[in-house]
Amino acid sequence: MTQALYRKWRPQLWDEVIGQEHVIRTLQNAVRTERVGHAYLFAGPRGTGKTTTARLLAKAINCLDGNLSTRPCDRCEHCQAVNQGRFLDLIEIDAASNTSVEDVRSLRDKINFSPTQGRCKVYIIDEVHMLSTAAFNALLKTLEEPPPHAIFILATTEVHKIPATVLSRCQRHEFRRIPVNEIVSHLTALCKQEKLEIEPDALLLIARQATGSMRDAISLLDQLASTGEKITLHTAQTILGTATSQAVISLVNSILTKQTANGLTCIHQALDSGSDPRQFARQVVEYLRSLLLIQLNHSEQVEATPEVRAQLAQQASQFEPASLLETIRLFNAAAGEIRSTWQPGLPLELAFAQAMIPPRAATDITLQPKPQAPHRAPSPTASPSARSLEEASQKQASSSHKEDSLEKTAPPVQTSDAVEAPPRPKTTADGDLSLAEVRQHWKRIRAGVKQRSMSTEALLNSSRPLGIKNGALILGFATEVLKSKMEIRENLELVCQQIAAATAKEIRLICVVNNKTNFDLDNLEVDSDGMVGTALNLGGQIVQKE
Numbered sequence: 001m002t003q004a005l006y007r008k009w010r011p012q013l014w015d016e017v018i019g020q021e022h023v024i025r026t027l028q029n030a031v032r033t034e035r036v037g038h039a040y041l042f043a044g045p046r047g048t049g050k051t052t053t054a055r056l057l058a059k060a061i062n063c064l065d066g067n068l069s070t071r072p073c074d075r076c077e078h079c080q081a082v083n084q085g086r087f088l089d090l091i092e093i094d095a096a097s098n099t100s101v102e103d104v105r106s107l108r109d110k111i112n113f114s115p116t117q118g119r120c121k122v123y124i125i126d127e128v129h130m131l132s133t134a135a136f137n138a139l140l141k142t143l144e145e146p147p148p149h150a151i152f153i154l155a156t157t158e159v160h161k162i163p164a165t166v167l168s169r170c171q172r173h174e175f176r177r178i179p180v181n182e183i184v185s186h187l188t189a190l191c192k193q194e195k196l197e198i199e200p201d202a203l204l205l206i207a208r209q210a211t212g213s214m215r216d217a218i219s220l221l222d223q224l225a226s227t228g229e230k231i232t233l234h235t236a237q238t239i240l241g242t243a244t245s246q247a248v249i250s251l252v253n254s255i256l257t258k259q260t261a262n263g264l265t266c267i268h269q270a271l272d273s274g275s276d277p278r279q280f281a282r283q284v285v286e287y288l289r290s291l292l293l294i295q296l297n298h299s300e301q302v303e304a305t306p307e308v309r310a311q312l313a314q315q316a317s318q319f320e321p322a323s324l325l326e327t328i329r330l331f332n333a334a335a336g337e338i339r340s341t342w343q344p345g346l347p348l349e350l351a352f353a354q355a356m357i358p359p360r361a362a363t364d365i366t367l368q369p370k371p372q373a374p375h376r377a378p379s380p381t382a383s384p385s386a387r388s389l390e391e392a393s394q395k396q397a398s399s400s401h402k403e404d405s406l407e408k409t410a411p412p413v414q415t416s417d418a419v420e421a422p423p424r425p426k427t428t429a430d431g432d433l434s435l436a437e438v439r440q441h442w443k444r445i446r447a448g449v450k451q452r453s454m455s456t457e458a459l460l461n462s463s464r465p466l467g468i469k470n471g472a473l474i475l476g477f478a479t480e481v482l483k484s485k486m487e488i489r490e491n492l493e494l495v496c497q498q499i500a501a502a503t504a505k506e507i508r509l510i511c512v513v514n515n516k517t518n519f520d521l522d523n524l525e526v527d528s529d530g531m532v533g534t535a536l537n538l539g540g541q542i543v544q545k546e
């Protein structure tokens with residue numbers, strides 16, 4: 001079997017260690033000035049060079065090179081022995097598999113023997129946080145009075161699990177995540193030497209996936225290189241599982257089209273077929289983020305294949321900016337919660353369900369495309385992104401103006417929003433729609449609705465058109481439950497659509513609870529400023545006044 005690339009590429013000299021200059025400089029100085037301490041703790045994320053640096057230090061301490069500042073030389077007998085893993089005075093202990101007191105005690109017993117080959121015995125205790133409390137105590141004794149020829153290097157990814165008593169005996173060095181650009185340039189050099197052909201975008205993807213771990217980056221590259229072909233972005237996405245899965249696209253589609261059952265099916269199918277819930281949530285967030293970037297005119301920052309890009313562009317034009325932001329927040333929160341819940345699918349389902357509810361209850365709907373808001377100059381304090389969002393939403397509004405013929409089949413939803421200009425219903429035939437006209441066409445309207453949704457028609461069946469007020473048709477429902485069922489965006493849209501189809505006139509709908517035979521329209525406060533919607537959003541309820 002060929003050697004894993006990350007082993008082959010283990011730095012053998014100080015300056016080959018990437019991204020940890022602060023640590024390397026200090027250690028190099030200590031070697032040069034012969035001031036190496038007796039106990040070190042290397043803390044930091046996995047794959048960032050802790051074990052590598054520990055071995056480099058062990059090598060430098062025992063290197064035979066006459067010049068202190070060029071240690072380790074990597075050529076002398078000792079350096080070679082360390083490289084080949086046969087240097088007797090370098091003892092590596094994996095605390096993960098030697099956690100007991102006995103292990104540490106036997107270490108302590110042996111520690112008093114002088115070094116066999118070199119100047120110092122170097123003990124590297126990897127994953128030191130795994131030691132038991134008793135083992136830590138035993139270790140502590142050794143750290144308190146180390147024999148002069150012994151040097152301890154403890155390494156851990158979880159420094160918070162190390163007892164303070166141990167910490168206080170060690171010189172601590174923090175290893176940091178390696179930045180994406182440094183990973184990219186290291187991998188570029190590596191590919192050149194290994195004669196691997198790879199697209200720059202694929203390298204970038206690998207570097208991002210590695211989240212700061214050079215070992216992970218090299219391993220991912222190794223995995224991709226095993227195909228023996230040129231590594232393209234496409235293969236990288238497929239093999240690394242970062243290709244936007246169809247499940248993610250379908251889920252977002254369900255949110256856009258308000259298809260609850262479909263959306264839940266997408267989630268369940270993805271999880272049943274083995275997707276990791278957190279990974280899935282992240283993919284959804286990543287995908288929604290791409291939609292946002294497109295809405296904000298930053299599509300060049302989106303990495304996607306041409307097919308996915310086309311999907312993204314289409315969905316970005318359909319998403320209302322406010323709902324998009326809310327949906328991103330919801331799934332992002334879900335991605336964070338999954339680890340702490342006993343039912344890993346639940347946060348996804350909750351996020352999805354919440355995303356189906358428009359940010360502000362759609363009480364009030366119009367067939368008219370969102371009117372160009374009276375131009376609000378972006379306030380001087382508005383952040384650039386807030387401003388572009390505003391532009392994006394205006395662009396969306398004006399683009400739907402152009403698509404007049406589409407409006408009748410898919411009216412853009414007008415959610416009531418106190419800051420926006422009042423929606424003014426547009427009439428396509430002469431004159432405003434009257435209650436008489438609605439009543440005259442009521443049967444046809446209901447038949448049209450029934451063709452598309454039996455349940456919406458059932459709701460209409462239990463409602464009565466009460467009147468027209470300020471350009472809105474008031475629909476009365478016997479109970480709050482029925483009213484609120486009708487107030488789902490899909491239902492409002494459908495009814496408006498069918499009114500338009502039957503009467504060639506557009507009107508918005510306001511649903512009220514009306515359990516009296518005579519509804520006093522005059523006392524109903526419906527104004528064209530969307531006050532009713534605003535009040536409802538604040539928890540108000542319209543009931544008929546006596």
Ligand SMILES: Nc1ncnc2c1ncn2[C@@H]1O[C@H](COP(=O)(O)OP(=O)(O)OP(=O)(O)O)[C@@H](O)[C@H]1O
Nearest residue numbers: 006009010017018046047048049050051052214215
């Ligand atoms: N800073 C770095 N510069 C260059 N290569 C690195 C660096 N960090 C890690 N690597 C690569 O990753 C491999 C593994 O690194 P190393 O074992 O030192 O990581 P570690 O921090 O000890 O990780 P863990 O916490 O998982 O033990 C090295 O052989 C090398 O190929």
Ligand SMILES: [Mg+2]
Nearest residue numbers: 050051126155
């Ligand atoms: Mg290690």
Ligand SMILES: [Zn+2]
Nearest residue numbers: 063073076079
């Ligand atoms: Zn040497």
